[in-house]
Amino acid sequence: MFDPVEKLKEFIRHPSVSADPSFKDGMVGARDFVAGLLTSIGFNVEVIHTKLHPVILAERHGKPEWPHVIIYGHYDVQPADPLNLWMSAAFEPEIRGNRLYGRGSADNKGPLMTHISAVARLLERRPDLPLNITFMIEGEEEMGSPSFPLFLEQYQHRLRKADFVFLSDTGIPREDQIVITCGLRGLVLFDVVVTGSKSDLHSGLHGGVLRNPIQALAELCATLHTPDGRVNVPGFYDDVLEVEQWERDELAKLGQSEEQYREFLGIPAFYTTKGYTPFEATRYLPTLEFNGIGGGYQGEGTKTVIPSKAFAKISCRLVANQNTTKIRELLYSTVRERMPKDVTFEIVDQHEGTAYVVVPPGRSNTPKDQSPVLAKAFRAADTAIGEVFGKPPLYLREGGSVPIIADIKRVLGLDSVLMGLFLPEDNLHAPNESFHLGVMKKGMRASEKILEALATR
Amino acid sequence: MFDPVEKLKEFIRHPSVSADPSFKDGMVGARDFVAGLLTSIGFNVEVIHTKLHPVILAERHGKPEWPHVIIYGHYDVQPADPLNLWMSAAFEPEIRGNRLYGRGSADNKGPLMTHISAVARLLERRPDLPLNITFMIEGEEEMGSPSFPLFLEQYQHRLRKADFVFLSDTGIPREDQIVITCGLRGLVLFDVVVTGSKSDLHSGLHGGVLRNPIQALAELCATLHTPDGRVNVPGFYDDVLEVEQWERDELAKLGQSEEQYREFLGIPAFYTTKGYTPFEATRYLPTLEFNGIGGGYQGEGTKTVIPSKAFAKISCRLVANQNTTKIRELLYSTVRERMPKDVTFEIVDQHEGTAYVVVPPGRSNTPKDQSPVLAKAFRAADTAIGEVFGKPPLYLREGGSVPIIADIKRVLGLDSVLMGLFLPEDNLHAPNESFHLGVMKKGMRASEKILEALATR
Numbered sequence: 086m087f088d089p090v091e092k093l094k095e096f097i098r099h100p101s102v103s104a105d106p107s108f109k110d111g112m113v114g115a116r117d118f119v120a121g122l123l124t125s126i127g128f129n130v131e132v133i134h135t136k137l138h139p140v141i142l143a144e145r146h147g148k149p150e151w152p153h154v155i156i157y158g159h160y161d162v163q164p165a166d167p168l169n170l171w172m173s174a175a176f177e178p179e180i181r182g183n184r185l186y187g188r189g190s191a192d193n194k195g196p197l198m199t200h201i202s203a204v205a206r207l208l209e210r211r212p213d214l215p216l217n218i219t220f221m222i223e224g225e226e227e228m229g230s231p232s233f234p235l236f237l238e239q240y241q242h243r244l245r246k247a248d249f250v251f252l253s254d255t256g257i258p259r260e261d262q263i264v265i266t267c268g269l270r271g272l273v274l275f276d277v278v279v280t281g282s283k284s285d286l287h288s289g290l291h292g293g294v295l296r297n298p299i300q301a302l303a304e305l306c307a308t309l310h311t312p313d314g315r316v317n318v319p320g321f322y323d324d325v326l327e328v329e330q331w332e333r334d335e336l337a338k339l340g341q342s343e344e345q346y347r348e349f350l351g352i353p354a355f356y357t358t359k360g361y362t363p364f365e366a367t368r369y370l371p372t373l374e375f376n377g378i379g380g381g382y383q384g385e386g387t388k389t390v391i392p393s394k395a396f397a398k399i400s401c402r403l404v405a406n407q408n409t410t411k412i413r414e415l416l417y418s419t420v421r422e423r424m425p426k427d428v429t430f431e432i433v434d435q436h437e438g439t440a441y442v443v444v445p446p447g448r449s450n451t452p453k454d455q456s457p458v459l460a461k462a463f464r465a466a467d468t469a470i471g472e473v474f475g476k477p478p479l480y481l482r483e484g485g486s487v488p489i490i491a492d493i494k495r496v497l498g499l500d501s502v503l504m505g506l507f508l509p510e511d512n513l514h515a516p517n518e519s520f521h522l523g524v525m526k527k528g529m530r531a532s533e534k535i536l537e538a539l540a541t542r
Numbered sequence: 543m544f545d546p547v548e549k550l551k552e553f554i555r556h557p558s559v560s561a562d563p564s565f566k567d568g569m570v571g572a573r574d575f576v577a578g579l580l581t582s583i584g585f586n587v588e589v590i591h592t593k594l595h596p597v598i599l600a601e602r603h604g605k606p607e608w609p610h611v612i613i614y615g616h617y618d619v620q621p622a623d624p625l626n627l628w629m630s631a632a633f634e635p636e637i638r639g640n641r642l643y644g645r646g647s648a649d650n651k652g653p654l655m656t657h658i659s660a661v662a663r664l665l666e667r668r669p670d671l672p673l674n675i676t677f678m679i680e681g682e683e684e685m686g687s688p689s690f691p692l693f694l695e696q697y698q699h700r701l702r703k704a705d706f707v708f709l710s711d712t713g714i715p716r717e718d719q720i721v722i723t724c725g726l727r728g729l730v731l732f733d734v735v736v737t738g739s740k741s742d743l744h745s746g747l748h749g750g751v752l753r754n755p756i757q758a759l760a761e762l763c764a765t766l767h768t769p770d771g772r773v774n775v776p777g778f779y780d781d782v783l784e785v786e787q788w789e790r791d792e793l794a795k796l797g798q799s800e801e802q803y804r805e806f807l808g809i810p811a812f813y814t815t816k817g818y819t820p821f822e823a824t825r826y827l828p829t830l831e832f833n834g835i836g837g838g839y840q841g842e843g844t845k846t847v848i849p850s851k852a853f854a855k856i857s858c859r860l861v862a863n864q865n866t867t868k869i870r871e872l873l874y875s876t877v878r879e880r881m882p883k884d885v886t887f888e889i890v891d892q893h894e895g896t897a898y899v900v901v902p903p904g905r906s907n908t909p910k911d912q913s914p915v916l917a918k919a920f921r922a923a924d925t926a927i928g929e930v931f932g933k934p935p936l937y938l939r940e941g942g943s944v945p946i947i948a949d950i951k952r953v954l955g956l957d958s959v960l961m962g963l964f965l966p967e968d969n970l971h972a973p974n975e976s977f978h979l980g981v982m983k984k985g986m987r988a989s990e991k992i993l994e995a996l997a998t999r
Contacts, residue, residue, distance in 0.1 A: 104843045164845060170741070228843055256747060270746060274844050283808030284627070285972040289727055289942030290713060292829040292859050293771075294803075294820040296813035299832035299854070300767060307764035310757060314750075346751075351740025354884040356753035366750040374745045375756035376847050381834030382855060386561045386685060387731050387892045388621060389857055389943075390833050390971055397756070398839060400846055402749050427811040435844045485746030486846075514847050515742040 086209050089202035089529065090185065090522060092122065094178040096160075096194045097187040103138050103161035104228050111176075112138055112224060115160045119201075119222055126205040128220065133240070135232030138224030142240065145208070145218045152458050152539045153217035155244065155499070156204070157252040157489070158197030159226035162189030163514045170516035184519040191511035195520030196253035196528070197222065199506060203532035216540035219247060223489070226254075229272070229436025230489045237496040245497050248458035250490075251535070253528065255483050255505040256513075258339055260524050263470045263531070265463070266503035267332075268442040268482030269490055270371070271403035273413050274435035277302065277420055278396040281428050285381075286391040298395040299380045301428040306397060308423050309373055314358045314366075316373040316401070318419045324406045328369045328482075331448050335479050336364060349509060367484035372402045373416075398435075402486065405442040413437070438488020443500045445480050455500075462502050462539060469534035470504070473527045478504070504531070543666050546659040546986065547642065547979060549579065551635040553617075553651045554644040560595050560618035561685050568633075569595055569681060572617045576658075576679055583662040585677065590697070592689030595681030599697065602665070602675045609915050609996045610674035612701065612956070613661070614709040614946070615654030616683035619646030620971045627973035641976040648968035652977030653710035653985070654679065656963060660989035673997035676704060680946070683711075686729070686893030687946045694953040702954050705915035707947075708992070710985065712940050712962040713970075715796055717981050720927045720988070722920070723960035724789075725899040725939030726947055727828070728860035730870050731892035734759065734877055735853040738885050742838075743848040755852040756837045758885040763854060765880050766830055771815045771823075773830040773858070775876045781863045785826045785939075788905050792936050793821060806966060824941035829859045830873075855892075859943065862899040870894070895945020900957045902937050912957075919959050919996060926991035927961070930984045935961070961988070 096118055100111035120130045120141055128143035138161060146153075165175035165188040173179040178187035185195065204218060221244070223233050237244065255266040281298040282291070311317045341364055347355060357366045380395025382388035403412060417432055424430050444451045446460040471477040483505070490501050506528050512518045553575055557568035577587045577598055585600035595618060603610075622632035622645045630636040635644035642652065661675060678701070680690050694701065712723040738755040739748070768774045798821055804812060814823045837852025839845035860869060874889055881887050901908045903917040928934040940962070947958050963985050969975045 104845070105841070164839075164841065166841075272746075272846070274846075281809060284969065284974075286807070287942065287971045288829070288831045288833060288857060289729075289824075289859055289940075290966070290970065291807065291824060292831050292941060293823040293827055294812050294814050295807055295809050296771075297832050299835045300763065303760040303763035303832070303835075306757065306760035314753075350743070350748065350752055352738060352752050352884060353886060355751050356882075356884045357751050363751040367746075367748060370750050372745070372749040374749050374846075374848055375754050375760070375838065376745060376845055377838030377840050377849070378756045378760075378852060379836050379840040381832065382621075383834050383836040383853075384562070384621065384623075387855060387857065388561070388833055388971070389729070389731070389831075391831055392834070395835060396840075398844060400745060400844065402746055425813075427809060427813045429810060483746075484749060485744065509747070512741065513747065514744045514845070517741075 086206055089198055089525065093185060093195055093198040096198060097178040097189055098176060100176040101161045101189065101224070102164050103225050105164060112161065116141060116224060119160050122201060123220055127208060133236060135236060137232055140224070140236050141220065141222040143220040147215060147217060151215045151217045153219070153247040154536065154539060155219045155221050155247045155250045156200050157250050158200065158222045159193045159224065160222055161224045161227050162192065162194070163227050167516065172517055183522050185522055186517060186519040188518055190518055190520040191507040192513045192518065193226070193254050195525055196506045199253060199525050199528040200532050203529045203536065206529070207533045207536055214537070214540050216536060226489070229438065231436060233489050234492045234496065237492055241496055247499060248456055249462055250493055250499050250501040251462065252501060253504050253506040254487050255485060255503045256507050256509065257505040258341055258509065260508060260521055261474055261476065263474050263478040264481050264505040265445070265466060265478045266483040266505055267445060267480050268405060269440060270484055270486050271407060271409060271440035271491070272400060272438045272486045272488060273403065273409050273416065274400040274437065275416065276396055276398050276433040276435060277305065277430060278394060278433060279428050279430045280394050282391065282393050285393050288389045288391045291391060296425055296427045297391050298428055299392065301425045302380070302395045302397055304425060305420065305423055306375060314356050316371065318415050320415045321371065321412065324408065325371065325404055326406050329450055332482065336368070336481055338479055339364065368482040369404060371404050371407060374400050376400050402484065403440050405440045407440060409437045409439055438486050439491035441491040441494060442482070458539070459500050462535065465535045465538035466502060466504060469531045469538065473531040473534065543663055546655055546982065550642060550652055550655045553655060554635040554646055555633060557633040558618045558646065558681070559621050560682050562621060569618065573598060573681060576617050579658060580677055584665060590693060592693055594689055597681070597693050598677065598679040600677040604672060604674060606703070608672045608674045610676070610704040611993065611996060612676045612678050612704045612707045613657050614707050615657065615679045616650045616681065617679055618681045618684050619649065619651070620684050624973065629974055640979050642979055643974060643976040645975055647975055647977040648964040649970045649975065650683065650711050652982055653963045656710060656982050656985040657989050660986045660993065663986070664990045664993055671997050673993060683946070686895065688893060690946050691949045691953065694949055698953055704956060705913055706919055707950055707956050707958040708919065709958060710961050710963040711944050712942060712960045713964050713966065714962040715798055715966065717965060717978055718931055718933065720931050720935040721938050721962040722902070722923060722935045723940040723962055724902060724937050725862060726897060727941055727943050728864060728866060728897035728948070729857060729895045729943045729945060730860065730866050730873065731857040731894065732873065733853055733855050733890040733892060734762070734887060735851060735890060736885050736887045737851050739848065739850050742850050745846045745848045748848060752848070753882055753884045754848050755885055756849065758882045759837070759852045759854055761882060762877065762880055763832060771813050773828065775872050777872045778828065778869065781865065782828065782861055783863050786907055789939060793825070793938055795936055796821065825939040826861060828861050828864060831857050833857050859941065860897050862897045864897060866894040866896055895943050896948035898948040898951060899939070915996070916957050919992065922992045922995035923959060923961060926988045926995065930988045930991065
């Protein structure tokens with residue numbers, strides 16, 4: 086059995102930024118690394134080519150009547166910029182305290198390595214384990230998984246035979262409190278590009294006769310929220326469902342402190358929709374955020390220019406029952422209506438993903454036709470996590486998005502068991518991302534127990 | 543006598559971007575080039591060191607009772623980015639049609655070379671000309687001339703002896719219509735930097751609980767103009783004076799077409815303060831412009847981040863009688879009042895310059911104590927320009943800023959004769975800057991005639 090932490094460091098050293106073509110070598114390196122590792126522990130590995138970054142499909146199949154779990158993960162990572170804010174190099178993993186630092190350590194290389202290690206140990210101990218295992222590891226998750234739905238369509242004849250999907254790409258509040266995520270927000274992303282004059286202008290010679298595209302963009306963006314923190318787009322909330330009572334109760338068990346959360350964020354005050362705590366707002370409500378804005382001179386000092394263009398990168402998080410196409414149309418028509426008429430503009434589609442909800446066994450709203458193997462997996466997770474981490478998991482919706490979970494449900498008909506492993510302090514998508522090695526170690530034991538329990542009659 | 547166009551090309555090849563320390567070699571190269579050229583035509587050249595980029599002071603002095611003209615220019619240029627929009631390399635001068643393309647060709651290397659060439663020709667023809675000439679050529683104009691006021695203070699004992707300053711760093715509407723600029727707008731520049739959370743956040747995990755700094759910045763910026771194009775800062779217009787009737791009449795002679803101007807800018811519609819034509823608005827009214835904005839992810843594709851910081855670079859153009867300190871205070875207190883309280887922010891001072899007005903001889907509001915040599919210069923310019931360009935100059939205020947003109951007035955007590963030479967199509971401060979070689983040639987003849995006339999009893 087290999088050393089999981091050393092393997093994780095090796096994995097992180099491949100700078101697999103899927104969104105940036107200049108990181109091609111890192112993508113190939115990370116993929117070859119995972120494929121080699123799975124081969125070494127006895128899997129039959131296929132690299133399935135897509136339009137961009139291939140999917141790794143690795144199978145360890147015995148008899149068709151055995152339970153069948155698909156373990157999902159992704160080998161790509163977010164861009165690491167701004168690089169100057171990292172305390173150690175983003176792609177040179179470094180252990181400080183009980184944490185391993187590096188881009189992708191928590192999202193998703195660490196959690197994925199946790200499951201690969203658990204499987205390696207389990208199969209070493211029980212080579213004849215009656216469990217079909219498929220690893221399905223993609224390379225475009227951080228770009229919104231553009232090729233993944235087509236991959237699912239093309240391989241559905243093999244993948245539909247599975248009973249459920251098992252993965253760790255969601256969060257936990259504390260290192261002793263595992264959360265099984267039962268809902269994920271959806272996403273709709275787009276850019277707005279505003280053009281004023283046909284080229285940059287001298288702000289003295291021409292200042293005072295035209296609307297600066299930065300001004301037009303600011304005036305648009307300023308209309309998109311109400312003072313009490315709601316998204317100010319007509320119809321945006323029409324399909325949002327009220328949350329179930331058991332979910333509110335489960336969330337209350339978290340016992341998180343708003344003041345500590347505020348200090349963690351480092352903000353003077355929250356800006357949250359009235360009637361919702363910050364912890365509820367991130368789970369049960371949709372959002373509209375500005376992920377980036379740019380235009381004109383951004384260097385040191387000054388340049389007295391009226392820029393020709395300015396842009397904003399906008400994303401909405403959606404909740405269960407909101408339709409991405411309908412929301413996109415509401416957003417676009419709002420932008421069209423509100424944009425000042427003395428500039429021109431373009432709306433650029435970016436990716437999207439549907440929100441997802443699954444209900445564990447035994448709840449008031451558990452579907453009657455829930456798969457027995459899925460129900461068994463939830464119960465096995467409840468037990469194993471209780472044993473390893475000292476307390477049972479909480480079943481909560483999550484603010485993040487893993488759009489492929491909804492795609493898997495739609496194309497394969499499979500639900501997912503999302504065992505969270507990363508902490509708020511892990512700095513996902515931000516400088517100084519890290520993964521807690523204690524959580525990794527316990528996660529490996531829990532994963533091993535869950536998988537073993539599935540194979541037990 | 544040297545070839546003025548070849549010398550100008552040589553001048554442009556030195557990439558003298560004063561604001562960017564990485565262009566140090568270009569600054570030194572441009573300075574050495576000008577110093578060498580002036581030495582070669584008989585000037586006594588001193589390089590006066592300042593905190594940043596030296597001033598070139600070159601003298602050709604005879605008897606103290608001779609008239610004395612200071613010719614001003616600057617050897618530094620604006621940054622050339624975005625480089626990808628240039629049709630030929632920014633610092634590789636190229637002639638296409640009757641234009642010489644290259645950064646600095648019009649601002650200010652071409653106009654400066656026009657006067658150096660005129661002086662060279664005049665002194666070749668009349669080596670004993672009874673005229674004291676001082677060239678005063680700085681290297682920080684595009685940064686707002688931070689060292690220039692101190693230079694003026696330190697050398698005022700020599701410079702105050704002059705009668706007036708002659709320069710070309712302003713514009714003309716057409717190649718046959720020279721404008722002598724009688725007013726320049728002032729400037730106040732500052733940055734606003736907004737901070738939300740202490741580091742970048744995942745927009746899924748944390749979206750919905752805090753005000754995004756881009757949102758806060760957009761909400762602030764959107765309040766700074768009224769729908770009819772005025773600056774929405776209380777007190778901003780309090781000291782703006784009504785323009786004189788002779789100025790309105792003079793401007794009307796320009797006969798410019800609003801429709802052609804709109805097409806030149808490439809905008810769907812003007813956005814101009816009510817009651818002012820676009821041509822009046824740029825000359826008689828102050829502005830507030832966004833020169834740049836930035837924050838979050840600006841690359842290809844998407845990054846689902848809530849950025850920690852966002853910034854805007856803001857500049858105001860001021861008109862005569864507005865006080866920079868008072869305007870700065872009004873702006874800052876407006877930003878402080880209107881910024882949402884759930885973010886933190888910082889205001890960063892940038893440079894500033896006072897507006898300037900001079901009235902030519904014979905107008906209703908010409909000062910009674912106007913210097914006789916200045917009056918003679920205005921009359922000589924009227925005649926020489928009429929002869930060379932086929933029609934007399936117009937006397938107009940200009941929208942741009944040359945803050946040192948107000949500094950020269952304050953420290954040395956000298957007025958300036960600003961003979962415009964660049965055209966709207968010259969693309970100052972923008973990609974594909976160029977200078978019209980026909981204007982250059984005529985400008986040389988006019989400058990030569992004006993200087994010669996000054997030396998005539």
